[in-house]
Each structure stands twice: as structure tokens, then as C-alpha cells.
Amino acid sequence: MPIVSLSRFISLSIYPKPSKVFTFEFSTASYADKFCTLLQKKQGNVEKTLALVNAKLDSNCVCEVLERCSYDISQMGLRFFIWAGLQSNYRHSSYMYSKACEFLKIKQNPFLVLDVIEAYKVEKCLVNVKMFKVVLNLCREARIADEALLVLRKLPEFNLRADTAAYNVVIRLFCEKGDMNMADKLMKEIGLIDLYPDMITYVAMIKGFCDAGRLEDACVLFQAMRGHGCFPNIVVHSALLEGICRYGSTEKALEFLGEMEKAGGSCSPNVITYTSVIQSFCEKGQTMEALRILDRMGACGCAPNRVTVITLINGLCAEGHVEEAYKLIDKVVAGGGVSNGDCYSSLVVSLVGINRLDEAEKLFRKMLASGAKPDSITCSIMLREICREGRVLDGFFLYDEIERMQYLSTIDSDIYSILLVGLCQRSHSIEAAKLARSMLKKKIRLKAPYVDKIVEHLKNSGDKELVTQLSRIGR
Numbered sequence: 001m002p003i004v005s006l007s008r009f010i011s012l013s014i015y016p017k018p019s020k021v022f023t024f025e026f027s028t029a030s031y032a033d034k035f036c037t038l039l040q041k042k043q044g045n046v047e048k049t050l051a052l053v054n055a056k057l058d059s060n061c062v063c064e065v066l067e068r069c070s071y072d073i074s075q076m077g078l079r080f081f082i083w084a085g086l087q088s089n090y091r092h093s094s095y096m097y098s099k100a101c102e103f104l105k106i107k108q109n110p111f112l113v114l115d116v117i118e119a120y121k122v123e124k125c126l127v128n129v130k131m132f133k134v135v136l137n138l139c140r141e142a143r144i145a146d147e148a149l150l151v152l153r154k155l156p157e158f159n160l161r162a163d164t165a166a167y168n169v170v171i172r173l174f175c176e177k178g179d180m181n182m183a184d185k186l187m188k189e190i191g192l193i194d195l196y197p198d199m200i201t202y203v204a205m206i207k208g209f210c211d212a213g214r215l216e217d218a219c220v221l222f223q224a225m226r227g228h229g230c231f232p233n234i235v236v237h238s239a240l241l242e243g244i245c246r247y248g249s250t251e252k253a254l255e256f257l258g259e260m261e262k263a264g265g266s267c268s269p270n271v272i273t274y275t276s277v278i279q280s281f282c283e284k285g286q287t288m289e290a291l292r293i294l295d296r297m298g299a300c301g302c303a304p305n306r307v308t309v310i311t312l313i314n315g316l317c318a319e320g321h322v323e324e325a326y327k328l329i330d331k332v333v334a335g336g337g338v339s340n341g342d343c344y345s346s347l348v349v350s351l352v353g354i355n356r357l358d359e360a361e362k363l364f365r366k367m368l369a370s371g372a373k374p375d376s377i378t379c380s381i382m383l384r385e386i387c388r389e390g391r392v393l394d395g396f397f398l399y400d401e402i403e404r405m406q407y408l409s410t411i412d413s414d415i416y417s418i419l420l421v422g423l424c425q426r427s428h429s430i431e432a433a434k435l436a437r438s439m440l441k442k443k444i445r446l447k448a449p450y451v452d453k454i455v456e457h458l459k460n461s462g463d464k465e466l467v468t469q470l471s472r473i474g475r
Contacts, residue, residue, distance in 0.1 A: 035053060080160070106142040139169070250286065282314070286322065322351070416439050
């Protein structure tokens, strides 16, 4: 079958059918019009006027208003967003906070939130703590710690008092920023105004200290929690254990893990906790020691998950203990925690990573023969490596075998293009046509970089229409 027969397929792949365009319903647009008309007037105390609008609030309406305001009245748009967040029939989702930051460019113009607070003061607006919390949540979404602190400091100017939740937002921002001195200062400040740090405060602070490498401070705070009536749970234990794994010794990590196991109850280590320790050992080149933790998991009745096993397999292969990786898979699969398909898929990827490609391919083919289903990432990597060796026809036959087993549902779309390019360049027309039909059926478009290679190859084919169509793809 000549390559010219692919012309129709290529044309369809680079000129897809127009998709339907979804727009806001008329009612939503008309509601947004009402709000925007008021906001454009830039009246003082606009919140009172907004409350008189007989309109339904939903996420589409709020997005429409924010987008329109973003061009020239960002401050009014922000005031609308804050007002909307207080309405009884509507609540901002985390997605809406991200959209507000995007439309109003709060990250690029952080003082916008302070300008709004100042406008409230000048216009003597009726302001409550909930309004400040909406602003603080925007600061959290935009990750602007300094401005969040200034917002927090504005509360007393309106005769308002921050609660622990408001402090937690600012403390968490400074923890994420790495400014643990300010975070620590704010935590101590909570106690000075008859408030108490809660579990959220302690988790943020301990994790922040650990991320900053201040392990001793994290441990001191961990011990002080009980004295403040806040007993560490699994989240706090796991945060501290992760810090010990990163900045402490493996002996200290095992000691702390043992304390968690002994405490039991809500402090019992879970699969995430054990996996974190295992990962730490593997990163430090101590994978054989990490295997012993797997035995501890079993003794405590905690089964490993896919991440645990993948971490161990990667570590064993990286250290040259491939045989141990096979033994691990036999053990885990027998326990029923992770499927053999997941285990062997991970091993194939790890073998490719240490350049044992022949062994990886043999294992992959053995998986197919035994009915063990490789995951899509493994299929993609295996096909890519075979093509990289110049064995495009072998790659196609392997693809065809995987296709018959229906294992290609989410394979990397680049693989199709790589295969098609290779088959065309080597004049395997029948196989190229079969692959093209498969791509057409799956609605997979040919990638632009590979189209250029086909154009170069087909310049002398006489198919001017095909070459013209391919040349237009990047325009």
C-alpha cells in the first residue's frame, strides 16, 4: 500500500472537526451585566448596592464579573468577590479563589488587597471578620505572606479581633516561605491575646521547622504540644518523622518510628509513614536496610501499597540488587497488596533506567505472554526505547500485540507519531497505513515536530497535496 494513501488520514489529523463552543447561559450573562453596571459606577459602599441586585450568584456569574472587572476596575472586582463570598446562597470554592487571583492578578499586584481594606476604612464600610478571612484566603492562594500579615494587622483598625483560623493562614504562609522566625513570632502572639494554637497551627509549624532544617525546634514544639492540651496525631507524627528522615540520622528515624508503633492508636504509623521512611533509606543508598522496614510493616498489619513497592524496586535496581527486586515482587504479590502487573511494570522501567534494555524487553514480553498487564507508562517507555534503537518494525509489532490485548488506553500520543515517522522513513507502507487507521480511530493527532520529518521524507514522492497540508500544520 503506497504512502500516498495516508494523505486523507494526515489531512484529518491536522485539521480536526470544529468542536462545539459552550457559552454561559443568557441568565448568567444578564446577572453579570447587572453587577458590572453597578461596579462600573465606582460608588462608595458598593456592597450595599450589590445587596439590592436581584440576581442569582454562581461560579459562572462570579467568573464573568471578575473577568470584566480585570481590565480597568480590579479593585471593584475584588470588592465584589469579597462580598459574594459572604452571601448565604453561595460559597467560594478553592477553584474560585484561584480564578480570582488569576483574573485580578493579585500575585503581580499584591497591594490590591490592601487598597481594598483602605477603601473600606475611608468609606466607613461595615466590615466583619468573615470579609477579612476571604481576603486572607486570597493571600493564601496567591502565596503573598507579607501582604497577608499586613491584612491581619488591619483588623484592630475596624475594632475586630483575629481568631486562630486567621492566624493559621498567615503562619502557614510564612512557614511555606521559609521565614520560621516570623511564623514562630505569630504563634507566640496567639497566646498573648487569649487564643490557643490548634492542630493546624502545630502541623504547619512542625512541618515548617522541618522544611527549614530546624529539626531541634520541631522536636521541642512536638514535645510542648501536650502541655498546651493538643495531643499529636498521625499527621503531626508523620510530619516530624519526615523531617527526621531528611535531616536526621536513619537511627533516629527508626527510633521515632518505634515510638509510634509502641504508642499505637491514632499515632500508629500508616502506609504513608512507612513509605516515607523507606524512601529516605533508599535515597541514602540503604535499600537493603529499607527492606527490613517492609517486614515491620507486615508485623504491624500494614500492607505496602504501589508507591512503597515502586520505591523499593527503584532503589534495589539503582544499587544493583536486581535479584532482590525479583524476590521482593514474589513476596509482595503473594501477599496480595499490589498486583504483579504493577510490580513488573515498575521493574521494567527501573531496568531501562539502569540501561539493562535487553532484560527489560524480555521481562516486558514475558508479562504479555503471562497475561500480566503492563501500565501505560511502561508500554510507552518500552516502545520508545525500541524505536530509539532503530528497530521501528519490531516496535510496531510489539505495539500491535499490546493493541490486541487492549493495553493502550492512555499510552503517550508521541509514541504513535514516532512509530509512524519511522515506518514511513523505512517504507513500511502497510504497517504505516494500519497504524494510521488506528490513530484515526482513536482520534490521535500527529505531532507537529514529526510532521516536518515526514514532509522532508515525502518531498520526492510526488504527493504535492500531502506535502502542502503537512507544511501548514505549524501556521
